[in-house]
Amino acid sequence: MFSSDSRYAHAGTYQVTLADGSVVVVTRIPQAAPGRTIGWYRRGEGERLDVIAFQFLKDATKTWTLCDANEAMSPDALAAHDLIAIPEPGR
Template sequence: MIEPHSRYHAVPTTTYTLPDGRTVAHLRRRFLPRPEELTTVGEHVVAAGDRLDRIAARTYGDAEQSWRIADANRATRPDDLTAVPGRRLRITLPAEVSGPGVGGGTVR
Protein backbone atom coordinates (compact mmCIF):
# COMPACT_ATOMS: atom_id res chain seq x y z
CA MET A 1 0.00 0.00 0.00
CA ILE A 2 2.76 2.47 0.89
CA GLU A 3 5.79 2.90 -1.41
CA PRO A 4 9.08 1.66 0.12
CA HIS A 5 10.70 5.13 0.05
CA SER A 6 7.70 6.95 1.50
CA ARG A 7 8.01 8.65 4.86
CA TYR A 8 5.01 6.54 5.90
CA HIS A 9 6.40 3.16 4.84
CA ALA A 10 7.36 2.06 8.37
CA VAL A 11 4.21 3.47 9.99
CA PRO A 12 1.90 0.66 11.11
CA THR A 13 -1.77 0.59 10.20
CA THR A 14 -4.69 0.23 12.54
CA THR A 15 -8.47 0.14 12.23
CA TYR A 16 -11.30 2.20 13.61
CA THR A 17 -14.88 1.01 13.85
CA LEU A 18 -17.43 3.69 12.99
CA PRO A 19 -20.71 3.97 14.91
CA ASP A 20 -22.52 2.28 12.02
CA GLY A 21 -20.23 -0.77 12.32
CA ARG A 22 -18.05 -0.09 9.28
CA THR A 23 -14.33 -0.54 9.83
CA VAL A 24 -11.86 1.96 8.41
CA ALA A 25 -8.15 1.15 8.08
CA HIS A 26 -5.69 4.03 8.54
CA LEU A 27 -2.08 4.77 9.34
CA ARG A 28 -1.04 5.37 12.90
CA ARG A 29 0.66 8.65 13.72
CA ARG A 30 4.14 9.19 12.27
CA PHE A 31 6.54 10.51 14.87
CA LEU A 32 9.34 12.68 13.54
CA PRO A 33 12.86 11.48 14.20
CA ARG A 34 15.09 13.49 16.48
CA PRO A 35 17.56 15.21 14.12
CA GLU A 36 20.42 14.86 16.60
CA GLU A 37 20.04 11.08 16.38
CA LEU A 38 20.35 11.02 12.58
CA THR A 39 23.77 10.37 11.07
CA THR A 40 25.01 13.37 9.11
CA VAL A 41 26.69 12.44 5.82
CA GLY A 42 27.04 15.95 4.42
CA GLU A 43 25.52 19.35 4.04
CA HIS A 44 24.06 21.53 1.33
CA VAL A 45 24.52 25.29 1.25
CA VAL A 46 21.33 26.87 -0.08
CA ALA A 47 21.74 28.96 -3.23
CA ALA A 48 19.25 31.46 -4.62
CA GLY A 49 16.47 29.58 -6.38
CA ASP A 50 17.16 26.24 -4.70
CA ARG A 51 14.18 23.96 -4.17
CA LEU A 52 14.03 21.13 -1.67
CA ASP A 53 12.96 18.58 -4.29
CA ARG A 54 15.95 19.44 -6.47
CA ILE A 55 18.33 19.22 -3.52
CA ALA A 56 16.89 15.79 -2.68
CA ALA A 57 17.28 14.67 -6.30
CA ARG A 58 20.97 15.65 -6.23
CA THR A 59 21.75 14.23 -2.79
CA TYR A 60 19.51 11.15 -2.63
CA GLY A 61 18.87 10.54 -6.31
CA ASP A 62 15.12 10.96 -5.74
CA ALA A 63 13.22 14.25 -5.61
CA GLU A 64 10.50 12.63 -3.49
CA GLN A 65 12.98 12.18 -0.63
CA SER A 66 12.84 15.90 0.24
CA TRP A 67 11.05 14.93 3.46
CA ARG A 68 14.35 13.42 4.70
CA ILE A 69 16.00 16.84 4.49
CA ALA A 70 13.04 18.43 6.27
CA ASP A 71 13.26 15.82 9.05
CA ALA A 72 17.03 16.27 9.40
CA ASN A 73 16.64 20.01 9.77
CA ARG A 74 13.59 19.97 12.06
CA ALA A 75 11.45 21.83 9.54
CA THR A 76 7.77 22.25 10.20
CA ARG A 77 7.53 24.39 7.06
CA PRO A 78 9.87 22.79 4.49
CA ASP A 79 9.81 25.79 2.14
CA ASP A 80 11.51 27.84 4.87
CA LEU A 81 14.62 25.67 4.46
CA THR A 82 15.43 27.20 1.07
CA ALA A 83 14.12 30.73 1.70
CA VAL A 84 17.49 32.21 2.69
CA PRO A 85 20.57 31.65 0.51
CA GLY A 86 23.59 30.59 2.54
CA ARG A 87 21.66 28.44 4.99
CA ARG A 88 23.39 25.13 5.66
CA LEU A 89 21.16 22.07 5.48
CA ARG A 90 22.12 18.77 7.08
CA ILE A 91 22.00 15.76 4.81
CA THR A 92 21.54 12.58 6.85
CA LEU A 93 21.06 8.88 6.59
CA PRO A 94 17.51 7.66 7.11
CA ALA A 95 16.47 7.09 10.73
CA GLU A 96 16.33 3.33 10.17
CA VAL A 97 20.07 3.20 9.34
CA SER A 98 21.38 5.97 11.61
CA GLY A 99 23.08 5.18 14.84
CA PRO A 100 26.42 5.02 16.67
CA GLY A 101 29.40 4.35 14.45
CA VAL A 102 27.49 5.08 11.23
CA GLY A 103 28.46 7.93 8.96
CA GLY A 104 31.08 9.10 6.61
CA GLY A 105 31.45 11.07 3.39
CA THR A 106 30.28 14.48 2.38
CA VAL A 107 27.44 15.36 0.06
CA ARG A 108 27.46 18.79 -1.59
Protein backbone atom coordinates in the same frame (compact mmCIF):
# COMPACT_ATOMS: atom_id res chain seq x y z
CA MET B 1 -0.56 1.30 -0.22
CA PHE B 2 2.92 2.83 0.26
CA SER B 3 6.09 1.76 -1.50
CA SER B 4 8.57 -0.17 0.63
CA ASP B 5 10.97 2.79 0.80
CA SER B 6 8.29 5.30 1.84
CA ARG B 7 8.56 6.93 5.27
CA TYR B 8 5.00 5.66 5.86
CA ALA B 9 5.66 2.02 4.93
CA HIS B 10 6.00 0.86 8.55
CA ALA B 11 4.23 3.71 10.36
CA GLY B 12 1.10 1.71 11.12
CA THR B 13 -2.54 2.73 11.06
CA TYR B 14 -5.47 3.25 13.39
CA GLN B 15 -9.21 3.80 13.01
CA VAL B 16 -11.09 7.03 13.63
CA THR B 17 -14.85 7.39 13.88
CA LEU B 18 -16.07 10.58 12.22
CA ALA B 19 -18.97 12.73 13.41
CA ASP B 20 -21.32 11.04 10.89
CA GLY B 21 -20.46 7.61 12.34
CA SER B 22 -18.30 6.45 9.45
CA VAL B 23 -14.99 4.84 10.29
CA VAL B 24 -11.81 5.69 8.42
CA VAL B 25 -8.33 4.21 8.62
CA VAL B 26 -5.61 6.77 9.27
CA THR B 27 -1.86 6.39 8.80
CA ARG B 28 0.23 7.27 11.83
CA ILE B 29 2.75 10.07 11.55
CA PRO B 30 6.13 8.33 11.32
CA GLN B 31 8.80 9.09 13.87
CA ALA B 32 11.86 10.74 12.39
CA ALA B 33 14.73 8.32 12.10
CA PRO B 34 17.76 9.99 13.65
CA GLY B 35 20.86 9.62 11.61
CA ARG B 36 24.19 11.14 10.84
CA THR B 37 24.58 14.00 8.45
CA ILE B 38 27.35 14.49 5.93
CA GLY B 39 27.25 18.27 6.09
CA TRP B 40 25.21 21.35 5.39
CA TYR B 41 23.96 22.92 2.18
CA ARG B 42 23.05 26.59 1.76
CA ARG B 43 19.89 26.65 -0.28
CA GLY B 44 19.67 29.14 -3.12
CA GLU B 45 16.71 31.45 -3.72
CA GLY B 46 13.79 29.37 -5.00
CA GLU B 47 15.81 26.14 -5.03
CA ARG B 48 13.41 23.20 -4.70
CA LEU B 49 13.86 20.45 -2.14
CA ASP B 50 13.37 17.69 -4.70
CA VAL B 51 16.33 19.06 -6.66
CA ILE B 52 18.47 19.10 -3.51
CA ALA B 53 17.35 15.55 -2.66
CA PHE B 54 18.33 14.38 -6.15
CA GLN B 55 21.67 16.19 -6.00
CA PHE B 56 22.76 14.61 -2.73
CA LEU B 57 20.62 11.46 -2.36
CA LYS B 58 20.18 10.58 -6.06
CA ASP B 59 16.41 10.35 -5.56
CA ALA B 60 14.09 13.35 -5.90
CA THR B 61 11.38 11.56 -3.88
CA LYS B 62 13.58 11.48 -0.76
CA THR B 63 12.72 15.00 0.38
CA TRP B 64 11.35 13.36 3.53
CA THR B 65 14.87 12.29 4.51
CA LEU B 66 15.90 15.94 4.28
CA CYS B 67 12.94 16.76 6.53
CA ASP B 68 13.97 14.10 9.07
CA ALA B 69 17.58 15.29 9.12
CA ASN B 70 16.39 18.83 9.79
CA GLU B 71 13.65 17.93 12.27
CA ALA B 72 11.03 19.42 9.96
CA MET B 73 7.57 17.86 9.93
CA SER B 74 6.95 18.56 6.26
CA PRO B 75 8.66 19.93 3.15
CA ASP B 76 6.75 23.18 3.66
CA ALA B 77 8.34 23.55 7.10
CA LEU B 78 11.79 22.80 5.68
CA ALA B 79 11.25 25.30 2.86
CA ALA B 80 11.76 28.09 5.38
CA HIS B 81 15.32 26.91 6.11
CA ASP B 82 18.23 28.51 4.27
CA LEU B 83 20.77 26.03 5.66
CA ILE B 84 19.85 22.38 5.21
CA ALA B 85 21.50 19.39 6.91
CA ILE B 86 22.22 16.63 4.39
CA PRO B 87 21.78 13.07 5.69
CA GLU B 88 24.04 10.20 4.78
CA PRO B 89 22.93 8.54 1.53
CA GLY B 90 21.03 5.31 1.93
CA ARG B 91 18.72 6.45 4.71
